[in-house]
């Protein structure tokens with residue numbers, strides 16, 4: 001698994017990342033559209049321990065996004081792995097991010113899902129009101145397939161992601 005782009009890379013979460021993850025989840029500038037977590041490092045470590053069993057069983061993959069100099073700048077998670085599609089979320093980048101960390105990490109998630117896991121499609125939800133993120137996904141070529149009171153639901157195919165990556169040339 002070589003998940004490295006121009007300015008960021010991704011690696012699987014470890015217990016030692018508990019404090020960092022908590023710092024992202026408790027940051028009020030970042031957590032407005034995320035589900036809340038307990039402000040306890042101990043609980044976070046327990047969560048990661050349980051998650052590691054899921055990782056072993058291929059049920060979910062939780063990544064730290066870090067700059068190439070090793071500074072951690074975010075997280076992203078692949079989960080809800082269905083027959084033909086994977087879901088991703090828990091996508092957060094803090095102030096240590098590089099300018100195109102969002103674009104690069106999205107393409108790395110798709111690389112992981114489409115190439116490493118072999119899927120042809122991806123699905124995800126965005127909380128209504130998180131307009132910047134909705135716009136990001138639409139620019140990528142995702143299609144809104146449904147909505148409810150809380151979320152918009154999107155899908156995107158491998159071929160659309162690959163065409164978008166080609167069109168961006170040297171940028172990613």
Ligand SMILES: CC(C)(COP(=O)(O)OP(=O)(O)OC[C@H]1O[C@@H](n2cnc3c(N)ncnc32)[C@H](O)[C@@H]1OP(=O)(O)O)[C@@H](O)C(=O)NCCC(=O)NCCS
Nearest residue numbers: 030033091092093099100102103125126130133136139140
């Ligand atoms: C979601 C999140 C990780 C996205 O990161 P971000 O840095 O805000 O992403 P941006 O949309 O600003 O994209 C970064 C850069 O890539 C560019 N970019 C994004 N999509 C692009 C595309 N398809 N083509 C070309 N450039 C693109 C943007 O224009 C921006 O460049 P700029 O700074 O020159 O304008 C971040 O906003 C975050 O942590 N939000 C809080 C948590 C959250 O709500 N997560 C989502 C849960 S679903």
